[in-house]
Amino acid sequence: MSTAASPLLRRRNKKINWQKVALIVTFSAVPLFLLILFTYVPFAKMLKFSFYNMSYTKNKGYVGFDNYLKIFSKEEYVQAMLLSLYYMAGAVVQLSLALFFATLLTSGLKGSGIFKGIIFFPFLVNGIAIGYIFKFFYTRGFVLDTVLQAIGFPLESLPYWLRDKAVNNWSLVFTSVWKYCGQNMVLFIGAIASIDPTLYEAATIDGANKWQQFKAIILPGIKTVFMLNLILSITGSLSAFEPAYVVGSMGANGTATFFIKIHQMAHVNQKVGMACAMAMVLMVLILIFTAAQRLFFRYVMKDSENTFNGKANQAKALW
Amino acid sequence: MKKFLSVFLALVMALSLASFASAEETLPTFDQLVWGENADLTANITFAYHRTDIPDKLNGYITEFQKTYPNVSITYDLVTDYAESALLRVGTANWTIMGIPQVDVDELPTYFIPLGSLDVLSQQYRFMSGKAYNGVCYGMPSTGNANGIVYNKAVFAAAGVTELPRTPDEFIAALKLIKENTDAIPLYTNYAAGWTMGAWDEYIGGSATGSSSFYNRDLPHMKDPFSDHGNGTYPYAVYKILFDAVKEGLIEEDYTTTDWEGCKGMINNGKIGCMVLGSWAYTQMRDAGEHGEDIGYMAFPITIDGKQYAPAGGDYNFGINVQASYEEKLASLYYIKFLTEQSGFAYSEGGVPIDMNGEFPELYAAFDGIDLVEQLPAVAGEETLLGNLNAESELNLNAGGNTKVQEIIEHAFNGDKSFDDIMADWNEAWSDAQESLGVTVNE
Numbered sequence: 001m002s003t004a005a006s007p008l009l010r011r012r013n014k015k016i017n018w019q020k021v022a023l024i025v026t027f028s029a030v031p032l033f034l035l036i037l038f039t040y041v042p043f044a045k046m047l048k049f050s051f052y053n054m055s056y057t058k059n060k061g062y063v064g065f066d067n068y069l070k071i072f073s074k075e076e077y078v079q080a081m082l083l084s085l086y087y088m089a090g091a092v093v094q095l096s097l098a099l100f101f102a103t104l105l106t107s108g109l110k111g112s113g114i115f116k117g118i119i120f121f122p123f124l125v126n127g128i129a130i131g132y133i134f135k136f137f138y139t140r141g142f143v144l145d146t147v148l149q150a151i152g153f154p155l156e157s158l159p160y161w162l163r164d165k166a167v168n169n170w171s172l173v174f175t176s177v178w179k180y181c182g183q184n185m186v187l188f189i190g191a192i193a194s195i196d197p198t199l200y201e202a203a204t205i206d207g208a209n210k211w212q213q214f215k216a217i218i219l220p221g222i223k224t225v226f227m228l229n230l231i232l233s234i235t236g237s238l239s240a241f242e243p244a245y246v247v248g249s250m251g252a253n254g255t256a257t258f259f260i261k262i263h264q265m266a267h268v269n270q271k272v273g274m275a276c277a278m279a280m281v282l283m284v285l286i287l288i289f290t291a292a293q294r295l296f297f298r299y300v301m302k303d304s305e306n307t308f309n310g311k312a313n314q315a316k317a318l319w
Numbered sequence: 320m321k322k323f324l325s326v327f328l329a330l331v332m333a334l335s336l337a338s339f340a341s342a343e344e345t346l347p348t349f350d351q352l353v354w355g356e357n358a359d360l361t362a363n364i365t366f367a368y369h370r371t372d373i374p375d376k377l378n379g380y381i382t383e384f385q386k387t388y389p390n391v392s393i394t395y396d397l398v399t400d401y402a403e404s405a406l407l408r409v410g411t412a413n414w415t416i417m418g419i420p421q422v423d424v425d426e427l428p429t430y431f432i433p434l435g436s437l438d439v440l441s442q443q444y445r446f447m448s449g450k451a452y453n454g455v456c457y458g459m460p461s462t463g464n465a466n467g468i469v470y471n472k473a474v475f476a477a478a479g480v481t482e483l484p485r486t487p488d489e490f491i492a493a494l495k496l497i498k499e500n501t502d503a504i505p506l507y508t509n510y511a512a513g514w515t516m517g518a519w520d521e522y523i524g525g526s527a528t529g530s531s532s533f534y535n536r537d538l539p540h541m542k543d544p545f546s547d548h549g550n551g552t553y554p555y556a557v558y559k560i561l562f563d564a565v566k567e568g569l570i571e572e573d574y575t576t577t578d579w580e581g582c583k584g585m586i587n588n589g590k591i592g593c594m595v596l597g598s599w600a601y602t603q604m605r606d607a608g609e610h611g612e613d614i615g616y617m618a619f620p621i622t623i624d625g626k627q628y629a630p631a632g633g634d635y636n637f638g639i640n641v642q643a644s645y646e647e648k649l650a651s652l653y654y655i656k657f658l659t660e661q662s663g664f665a666y667s668e669g670g671v672p673i674d675m676n677g678e679f680p681e682l683y684a685a686f687d688g689i690d691l692v693e694q695l696p697a698v699a700g701e702e703t704l705l706g707n708l709n710a711e712s713e714l715n716l717n718a719g720g721n722t723k724v725q726e727i728i729e730h731a732f733n734g735d736k737s738f739d740d741i742m743a744d745w746n747e748a749w750s751d752a753q754e755s756l757g758v759t760v761n762e
Contacts, residue, residue: 055423055710056406056407057406057409057410057422057423057426057429058423058426135576138576139573139576140572140573140576160572160573160575162573162575162576163573163574163575163576163732165729165733168575248575249510249511249512249513249575249725250513250721250722251722252510252511252513252575252722252725252729253575253725253729254729256722264722267403268715268719268720268721268722269710269713269715270421270710271710
């Protein structure tokens with residue numbers, strides 16, 4: 001570029017920069033505004049409310065950390081938090097199933113499109129509708145009992161799926177697994193599809209069986225999506241609501257998750273300050289779990305990534 | 320959801336601050352209204368209400384009303400989860416008339432226009448004290464309820480129950496007869512619907528004590544209100560009936576999957592013996608099938624010194640938005656007057672008439688000789704006490720405390736807690752709340 005042109009260029013550069021700035025500002029102003037208005041301002045308000053004894057319509061004064069202390073001093077809230085363990089166990093099953101189906105359906109199975117559709121379908125159904133479906137599903141002598149009787153279980157040996165406290169939380173967890181499994185699966189399928197197919201070929205030539213291929217190629221290849229799915233499922237478990245609210249009759253019979261307790265606190269007891277404090281606790285819990293998972297996987301996946309790269313390089317070299 | 324709510328709340332607050340400005344002509348009080356005056360009144364009214372089940376009936380009232388006030392247009396905004404959503408809307412300007420939700424009484428003047436003095440209005444109308452504060456009424460009851468138990472006469476007859484039970488023991492005995500002699504479910508709890516469980520709280524005042532000062536004046540200062548008085552009265556006896564019925568297997572097999580809409584047809588067809596629900600439920604049960612004539616209504620089975628009582632009170636009260644324009648307020652007053660005195664709404668809903676001149680529907684036939692007990696308002700300075708105690712103790716008596724009644728069923732069924740232990744827990748919660756709010760407790 002000639003030196004003569006440079007002042008012009010600089011000016012033009014400046015102009016372009018302004019344009020850029022204008023563009024960036026105009027494009028981000030609206031979403032930023034919305035983000036601040038609907039996320040950060042309410043969040044700040046919620047944090048503030050959590051230090052007050054207040055209802056929706058009335059503020060009865062600042063109480064410091066009282067709300068937070070109450071949460072941990074009452075057994076029922078701690079118990080509600082522990083209910084998340086059921087949903088976390090469900091999440092493990094859900095992810096394994098999703099991964100299994102995803103692997104199966106990407107291996108060139110016939111009619112895989114239809115199966116994908118069938119498994120993904122529940123995710124598209126409204127959560128409340130699913131709730132009502134399952135309410136009837138679990139009612140004594142209805143769908144589930146009929147099916148089980150047809151394959152030979154006498155009705156007397158079957159539990160009351162929602163009444164018996166030994167099984168009712170598992171029944172609810174199942175509805176959640178049924179709904180979200182398809183979503184996890186689709187995400188997995190997307191990730192698996194983006195793996196270079198030549199790797200399988202190379203691995204086959206290398207003498208690797210399907211299981212080894214899964215372990216050495218698919219699993220490391222979908223690491224990011226796996227993490228995403230895991231975080232989504234665990235945070236989902238901590239804030240489980242729909243199944244317990246609709247199928248479990250608003251958290252009756254020992255199915256009230258922490259999220260339902262928050263709802264009751266705000267809308268039945270009218271203690272909005274307390275409910276905000278509970279929401280804050282839930283958020284901190286979710287942050288802790290997410291951070292813990294990230295740390296854990298950074299540690300574990302590091303190894304597998306090395307193996308993956310090693311194997312891949314090896315395979316490529318061979319090819 | 321919560322984030323959304325808090326923004327919404329902020330908006331609500333901003334809006335409600337912004338709109339207390341203009342000076343207006345003085346509105347007539349409810350008793351001064353003359354039907355037919357101001358017939359050229361022009362206004363648009365939005366009416367927020369919970370009766371999603373009868374839109375045609377409500378719209379019929381509009382047509383009828385417009386024969387006198389043709390330029391007043393009214394739109395019903397019917398909401399299913401009314402109790403909650405109305406609380407969020409109450410401070411906004413997007414309604415003109417609404418069924419007053421559970422706001423503390425001292426907040427009534429913030430949201431609703433005064434309708435007139437309690438002394439004057441209660442000479443002409445029933446149940447006016449429900450939404451009154453400092454001697455001024457802010458709401459007009461839509462209809463009145465006198466609460467007891469809705470039952471199927473044919474089932475009771477087939478079981479061999481010849482006389483209606485008057486005490487807890489007689490009631491349990493009657494339920495046992497139904498179980499032995501018929502295929503009907505003696506007592507259907509409606510556990511899963513939730514609010515149907517909280518409905519039991521209604522009976523611990525009027526039915527169980529016969530006292531009109533129980534809820535708002537005695538209960539807040541009562542020491543251990545859930546203790547056993549040994550004679551089948553007081554709140555203990557009410558909840559004991561439920562506990563015993565569950566323990567003796569006199570309820571539906573699987574209480575977690577009860578079906579509210581379904582129960583109406585079931586009791587109509589004789590598959591259910593009885594249900595503990597307010598009198599408003601009577602018409603719904605009667606109209607749910609072909610055996611409407613079998614449906615009856617009886618008083619709650621508690622007798623105090625040989626006498627039975629039924630708690631009575633207004634259903635949802637109609638209140639008018641302070642933020643509405645003068646014309647809208649005036650038109651709303653006329654419409655509420657129409658609903659109260661001319662529409663026949665209370666009668667057709669099986670309610671106790673609000674207008675003193677109104678007619679009692681037939682369902683109260685079995686209420687002959689039974690005293691209706693209306694709860695008196697709290698004494699001055701204690702208007703919010705019961706509400707605060709309810710919130711603090713989380714028992715929410717007669718204010719959405721469904722969970723605690725559901726737990727009675729769970730404990731009775733699973734046998735993991737005795738009834739006395741449950742009541743002891745409630746007493747403790749109540750005492751703790753009294754202590755933390757610094758309430759004087761009468762020994």
